[in-house]
Amino acid sequence: MGNYMSEKYLNRIMIALLIVLPWLAHWLDEPYYVSLATRVAILALAGVGLNLALGLGGMISFGHAAFFGIGGYVTGILASHALNYEPIFSGFISIPGTTQMLIIWPLAMLIAAIVAVFIGLLSLRTSGVYFIMITLAFAQMIYYFSISWPAYGGEDGLPIYMRNGFPGLNTLQPIQFFMICCTLLLIVLWGVSRLQNSRFGNALQALRQNETRVASIGINPLGIKLTAFVISATITALAGSLFADLNRFVSPTMFSWHTSGQIMIFVILGGLGRLYGPLAGASLFILCEAVLGGWTEYWQFFLGLLLLGVVLFARGGLIGLLTREQKNV
Amino acid sequence: MATILFLEQCLNGLQLGIMLFLMAAGLTLIFGVMGLINLAHGSLYMIGAFACAAVASWTGSFILGLVASVVCAAVAGALIEVGVMRRLYQRDHLDQVLATFALILISSEAMRWLFGSYPLYLDVPEVFYGATNLFGVLQYSRYRLFIIVVGLLTAIGIYLLINKTRIGMRIRAGASDRQMTAALGINISLIFTLVFALGAALAGFAGALVGSIQSVDIGMGEPVLILAFVVVVIGGIGSIRGALVGAIIVGMVDTLGRGYLPQLLQLVLDPVFANTLGAALASIAIYVLMIIVLIFKPQGLFPAHG
Amino acid sequence: MSSPVIEITNLSKSFGAIQATQDLNLTLNFGEIHALIGPNGAGKSTLIKQITGHLQPDQGEITFLGQNITQLLPANRAKLGLAQTFQVSSLIMEYSCLDNLLLVVQARSGSSFSFFTAVRDDQILLAQAHNYLQQVGLSQRHHLLASALSHGERRQLEIAMALALEPKAFLLDEPMAGMDPAGVKHLIERLKEMRLQAPILLIEHDMAAVFALADRITVLDYGRIIATGSVESIRNNEQVQTAYLGVAP
Numbered sequence: 001m002g003n004y005m006s007e008k009y010l011n012r013i014m015i016a017l018l019i020v021l022p023w024l025a026h027w028l029d030e031p032y033y034v035s036l037a038t039r040v041a042i043l044a045l046a047g048v049g050l051n052l053a054l055g056l057g058g059m060i061s062f063g064h065a066a067f068f069g070i071g072g073y074v075t076g077i078l079a080s081h082a083l084n085y086e087p088i089f090s091g092f093i094s095i096p097g098t099t100q101m102l103i104i105w106p107l108a109m110l111i112a113a114i115v116a117v118f119i120g121l122l123s124l125r126t127s128g129v130y131f132i133m134i135t136l137a138f139a140q141m142i143y144y145f146s147i148s149w150p151a152y153g154g155e156d157g158l159p160i161y162m163r164n165g166f167p168g169l170n171t172l173q174p175i176q177f178f179m180i181c182c183t184l185l186l187i188v189l190w191g192v193s194r195l196q197n198s199r200f201g202n203a204l205q206a207l208r209q210n211e212t213r214v215a216s217i218g219i220n221p222l223g224i225k226l227t228a229f230v231i232s233a234t235i236t237a238l239a240g241s242l243f244a245d246l247n248r249f250v251s252p253t254m255f256s257w258h259t260s261g262q263i264m265i266f267v268i269l270g271g272l273g274r275l276y277g278p279l280a281g282a283s284l285f286i287l288c289e290a291v292l293g294g295w296t297e298y299w300q301f302f303l304g305l306l307l308l309g310v311v312l313f314a315r316g317g318l319i320g321l322l323t324r325e326q327k328n329v
Numbered sequence: 330m331a332t333i334l335f336l337e338q339c340l341n342g343l344q345l346g347i348m349l350f351l352m353a354a355g356l357t358l359i360f361g362v363m364g365l366i367n368l369a370h371g372s373l374y375m376i377g378a379f380a381c382a383a384v385a386s387w388t389g390s391f392i393l394g395l396v397a398s399v400v401c402a403a404v405a406g407a408l409i410e411v412g413v414m415r416r417l418y419q420r421d422h423l424d425q426v427l428a429t430f431a432l433i434l435i436s437s438e439a440m441r442w443l444f445g446s447y448p449l450y451l452d453v454p455e456v457f458y459g460a461t462n463l464f465g466v467l468q469y470s471r472y473r474l475f476i477i478v479v480g481l482l483t484a485i486g487i488y489l490l491i492n493k494t495r496i497g498m499r500i501r502a503g504a505s506d507r508q509m510t511a512a513l514g515i516n517i518s519l520i521f522t523l524v525f526a527l528g529a530a531l532a533g534f535a536g537a538l539v540g541s542i543q544s545v546d547i548g549m550g551e552p553v554l555i556l557a558f559v560v561v562v563i564g565g566i567g568s569i570r571g572a573l574v575g576a577i578i579v580g581m582v583d584t585l586g587r588g589y590l591p592q593l594l595q596l597v598l599d600p601v602f603a604n605t606l607g608a609a610l611a612s613i614a615i616y617v618l619m620i621i622v623l624i625f626k627p628q629g630l631f632p633a634h635g
Numbered sequence: 636m637s638s639p640v641i642e643i644t645n646l647s648k649s650f651g652a653i654q655a656t657q658d659l660n661l662t663l664n665f666g667e668i669h670a671l672i673g674p675n676g677a678g679k680s681t682l683i684k685q686i687t688g689h690l691q692p693d694q695g696e697i698t699f700l701g702q703n704i705t706q707l708l709p710a711n712r713a714k715l716g717l718a719q720t721f722q723v724s725s726l727i728m729e730y731s732c733l734d735n736l737l738l739v740v741q742a743r744s745g746s747s748f749s750f751f752t753a754v755r756d757d758q759i760l761l762a763q764a765h766n767y768l769q770q771v772g773l774s775q776r777h778h779l780l781a782s783a784l785s786h787g788e789r790r791q792l793e794i795a796m797a798l799a800l801e802p803k804a805f806l807l808d809e810p811m812a813g814m815d816p817a818g819v820k821h822l823i824e825r826l827k828e829m830r831l832q833a834p835i836l837l838i839e840h841d842m843a844a845v846f847a848l849a850d851r852i853t854v855l856d857y858g859r860i861i862a863t864g865s866v867e868s869i870r871n872n873e874q875v876q877t878a879y880l881g882v883a884p
Contacts, residue, residue, distance in 0.1 A: 054423070060422060060423050060426065062426065122620060122623070122624065125623070125624070125627060126623060126627050128422060129360070129366050129422055129562075129566055130562060130566070130623065130627065130628075132366065132422060132426060133558055133559075133561075133562045134562070134619070134620065134623055136555065136558070137558075137559060137562075137616045137619050137620065138616070138620075140555055140613075140616055141613040141616040141617070144609075144612040144613050144616075145609050145612065145613055147612070148605075148608050148609040148611075148612045149605065149609045150605060194750065194751045194753070195750050195751070197753040197754060197755065198749055198750050198751055198752055198753060198754060199741050199745075199746070199747045199748070199749040199750075199752070199754050200747055200748055200749060200750050201750075201754075202734070202737065202738055202741060202747075202754045203738065203741070203742075203747040205729075205730075206727045206730065206738050209727050209728055209729055209730070210725060210726065210727050210728070212689065212709075212721075212725060213721075213725045213726065213727060214710075214727075214738070215689075215708070215709040215710045215713070216687060216709055216710075216713055216718075216719050216721075216725075217713055217718075217738065217739045217742045217743075217796065217800060218710050218711075218713035218714040218742045218743065218800065219710055219738075219742045219747050220708060220710035220711070221710070223748075224747060227748065257551075257555065261430045264426075264427065264430075265427070265430075268423075268427055272423075298438045298439075298441065298442050300434045300437070300438050301434065301435055301438035301439060301442070303431075303434055304431040304432065304433070304434030304435035304438065305431070305435060307427060307428075307430070307431035307434070308413065308428055308431040308432070308435070311424050311427045311428045311431065312413070312416055312417075312428065315424075
């Protein structure tokens with residue numbers, strides 16, 4: 001191992017920095033940096049979701065923007081109904097909107113899960129390039145629908161006038177909202193680390209390597225893959241919900257294939273299949289955006305070069321580069 | 330009157346289909362021969378359009394612009410193949426997706442840096458202004474007609490090239506069995522570069538042709554790229570014939586869907602709601618089509634391998 | 636006489652113009668080793684794939700322990716007790732030997748839908764996995780990745796994985812392929828033990844091994860059975876000698 005640190009050690013440093021730096025910024029009265037850190041936490045969360053399907057399960061979903069966007073739109077729609085005092089559904093019973101994060105999150109995740117079951121059942125029939133393309137097509141379908149369906153803003157998107165609330169906290173204060181996002185990220189990371197080593201995770205990672213073999217010992221691939229796909233979608237939807245609250249705005253861009261590509265970039269820049277890879281990747285992405293973006297408006301040119309370099313020459317991603325550790329399966 | 334409108338919509342659908350074929354032919358060849366999934370194909374379309382706009386405004390000749398679009402896109406394609414793609418043939422699809430996604434970022438930003446963020450407009454020669462009379466009943470845009478004819482000729486040309494020439498035979502051999510082709514002493518890496526440049530030239534040509542109908546701007550390649558992917562998946566990845574059939578189907582469904590779905594829904598629904606729903610459904614019609622095709626034929630309409 | 640463990644009736648499968656399986660009838664009985672031989676392309680692997688469920692037959696029926704399994708998914712057939720080894724070693728390559736076996740033991744002993752408890756902390760599963768590794772002599776290599784094993788060791792691991800399923804029937808697709816004579820000898824002894832546990836449908840090219848092990852032999856050519864019977868009757872069958880052993884009558 002030589003002078004390189006272990007992956008575990010690096011992960012702890014990343015978490016420590018993620019918690020300490022925003023507080024530092026808060027004390028220095030620099031809310032901009034707190035919101036940057038909040039973005040890192042949210043985007044990392046979206047990446048952790050995708051990493052479950054992509055890194056552990058080998059399902060190259062190019063349509064996770066669908067779930068990110070669903071999380072966002074559920075949040076925006078519920079909030080806008082609540083703020084306008086219009087029920088979402090009125091008939092024999094009337095369902096009002098809500099501005100409570102604790103109600104919004106489970107709903108966002110539930111709806112994403114339902115959509116993911118549907119998309120997963122259809123797309124997991126295919127594999128390889130067809131899987132990539134069909135997940136992309138589903139996301140595009142929702143994207144174009146969100147543009148051309150005018151009820152919730154269509155192309156212009158939907159503003160959320162007030163950030164949704166959380167009992168006992170003032171979510172309008174950047175550091176408090178950050179702590180919500182960061183805590184959720186940590187909980188999900190903990191959950192996924194448990195899942196990775198569980199029976200389910202064991203079967204899922206084996207499936208990525210040899211589906212025929214796994215089927216031949218009596219584990220049905222479709223059930224495992226579909227479950228992983230759905231869990232992955234709900235995590236990404238949770239991130240989408242937080243993202244909507246961070247920006248207090250949702251728009252069809254959340255569904256666009258650039259968003260799918262970006263979530264994938266977080267996973268890859270950090271290191272595919274590594275638990276903390278998306279955190280490293282999202283940090284690097286936001287850092288690039290903040291530093292390069294301040295220096296040139298063409299910063300995505302350099303992001304492209306960086307991504308190309310990682311794919312061609314550093315397949316372990318940032319974490320692989322720093323630790324020189326092979327991915328531990 | 331309704332028939333005339335329908336005819337016009339059909340021609341528009343055909344025109345879109347043929348443009349999509351020019352894009353999809355390259356994509357499907359590159360996948361079939363090299364096993365490479367190339368997201369950056371839309372960038373080559375954009376490069377073609379920009380080259381055409383720049384050269385046409387510089388020389389005043391649209392034809393020179395078209396030539397420039399083909400040459401620039403082919404050269405860019407060859408450079409990309411030699412510089413990047415070669416390292417990706419043995420990699421999995423994920424690496425290919427990411428690397429070509431990176432190429433999109435790089436080329437889009439490079440074009441924005443070269444040409445600025447504002448769209449360019451391409452003017453077509455005066456011969457193509459206005460409409461021409463078709464079948465004695467229909468006034469149809471001369472330029473769109475020109476696109477249809479040129480596109481059809483190109484499609485026939487590709488078909489002949491792939492199926493009737495020596496180089497085409499080698500390309501087909503490469504698509505069906507890479508190792509065998511290499512074993513026969515055919516210079517496989519030269520074939521790969523050629524196929525890539527050919528696909529790029531077609532994409533660039535399509536970009537230049539369409540650039541005169543729409544504007545020439547940075548993101549122009551991306552919607553077309555995704556449509557072309559839908560075409561390739563519907564037709565069967567790796568199949569030229571599938572790409573042609575898929576392109577025409579997608580072009581028709583998209584155009585006719587946008588033209589007629591709202592009206593059809595008005596027959597059963599409240600007009601305002603029917604319009605909204607119809608427009609929304611029309612925008613996703615081809616994706617629904619693709620999903621239906623994949624449910625019944627998971628390898629597309631014309632499976633290329635086995 | 637009890638009913639057969641595996642019973643195949645009128646099975647047919649074609650790929651375009653090629654008839655890979657033609658109206659085939661075959662049984663595997665309790666306690667026996669039934670060897671399936673035939674030249675390359677005779678349709679042996681196609682048959683195995685139809686039995687395991689990786690290929691769907693055009694016609695015919697496969698029953699396993701009296702249950703019609705023709706429409707079942709591969710995983711469900713395995714759960715019923717059908718274990719296979721593959722012609723080309725098929726392992727979870729980035730998993731250690733122990734993890735490969737843990738996966739099998741996990742699959743056999745309950746659901747894979749458990750999300751929080753670490754599999755490697757389950758002492759019962761670990762003990763079972765170690766036990767099967769020991770049976771094939773891979774205990775010392777338990778921590779090695781499957782990709783780091785030698786060819787012979789991979790075949791051993793495959794056998795251990797089949798054993799760990801505690802199956803009701805073994806389908807072994809050329810288990811001796813690529814093994815040195817000592818390995819073959821060792822494996823013959825192992826198969827003699829395995830038959831005590833469950834009957835074996837054995838596809839094998841090594842004729843010495845087949846003659847040493849089999850109770851019955853079925854010869855396949857062009858997707859049809861051209862002969863079936865005891866070792867002696869097959870050895871002396873002229874049709875078999877022409878088609879397979881390449882001896883002019």
